[in-house]
Amino acid sequence: MFDFNTYQEFLFPFAYNILGSADDAKDAIQDALNTFISLQNKKIDNPKAYLIKSVINTSINKKNRQKKFISENITLPEPIATDTADNDLYLKDIVSYSLLILLDQLTVKERAVFVLKEAFHYSHNDIAEVLSSTPENSRKLLSRAKTKLKKPSQKNLISKTKNTEEYINNYSTAIRERDIKKLEQLFTNDITMIADGGDKIKVLRNFTYGKQNCIELILEVFNKFQSQQNARYIEVNHQPAIAYFDNDVLSSCQVFSINQDQKIFKISSVVDPEKLKNIAKKMW
Structure with a gap:
């Protein structure tokens, strides 16, 4: 049986890491799930892979539309609580807040490649499949992203410790x-x-x-x-x-x-x- 809640939780980090907004991520996931449901009479060999690809590309399109509207105010990503009592298994895939801010320096495609490679450890072949591109293009986008993100302070960032x-x-x-x-x-x-x-x-x-x-x-x-x-x-x-x-x-x-x-x-x-x-x- 198709478990909506499980898929929504699983897909959330993919969408959120690209969009930087919980509500926008949920909208992208809902759009992908609605499309998936409409195709239930067709054979989809790997629903999980299909939904990841759909959510990633829906998020890319949504982010591209958002970038057309430039605000005069400083905009920060929406923070996500990662120390919640329910201990959501998929929260570990949420990127750090500092990195999320830096990701706004990238083009949306660069951001998607960086997130898939660094947060989810996708191969360039897998990234190419998700983005309907080539492994060579994925490597180029990752290289550009890493060049833009080079900041000494980011390399030294530490996360939560016992102290x-x-x-x-x-x-x-x-x-x-x-x-x-x-x-x-x-x-x-x-x-x-x-x-x-x-x-x-x-x-x-x-x-x-x-x-x-x-x-x-x-x-x-x-x-x-x-x-x-x-x-x-x-x-x-x-x-x-x-x-x-x-x-x-x-x-x-x-x-x-x-x-x-x-x-x-x-x-x-x-x-x-x-x-x-x-x-x-x-x-x-």
């Missing part, structure tokens, strides 16, 4: 106590901050660079908005994060990129309510 929660709690304590010296110790000199408030929440449109500038902004935001909110440590896209709640409503999520020297080199703040709703559902 990460304590580390982030130290960061929170330093903010509450306005311990500037401690914050300076936690940050790299070239730390970057970025925020996405969508169309509803006003945030800075530009990146904030440098240790001192970031500390000033963090303390200002904390004093204005977060000092009366409840903070909770979570994990999104396999990276440490803090969720801030205002009267039990999730108001923002800060995602931390930490290097191997245990220094924070990037803080990505998602304030857009539309990009927080799926995390909020998972947390209750």
Whole structure:
């Protein structure tokens, strides 16, 4: 029997890693499943392979349409909770948040090849089959993608470790106590901050660079908005994060990129309510 729920969970990382949005990923999967159901009277030798190919190409087309609309605001991917109680087996295939941001530098085809090769370990022959291309073209697209993504800080990114929660709690304590010296110790000199408030929440449109500038902004935001909110440590896209709640409503999520020297080199703040709703559902 065809199990919709199992296939939806299995296909989700393929679509999400290309689209960077949970709702868009679910739409792409639903489109692929609807097409598959309409073909049930035809013989499909490998339904799993058929659905992966369909979801990948549907996601590529959807992403291409989205890229035509350029927003003046900074846009970040929708974060996905990866430390949920249901321990979804397929969440391991979700790429890190830092990488997801970098993937927006690529063309959609480059992104698809990179995701299939690096996240799902597809061969170039298999990628060519999925994209109706050739292995040679797949290799070229991967090479271009890797060239564009070369960033020293990305190579040094670490995911959650047994001490990460304590580390982030130290960061929170330093903010509450306005311990500037401690914050300076936690940050790299070239730390970057970025925020996405969508169309509803006003945030800075530009990146904030440098240790001192970031500390000033963090303390200002904390004093204005977060000092009366409840903070909770979570994990999104396999990276440490803090969720801030205002009267039990999730108001923002800060995602931390930490290097191997245990220094924070990037803080990505998602304030857009539309990009927080799926995390909020998972947390209750």
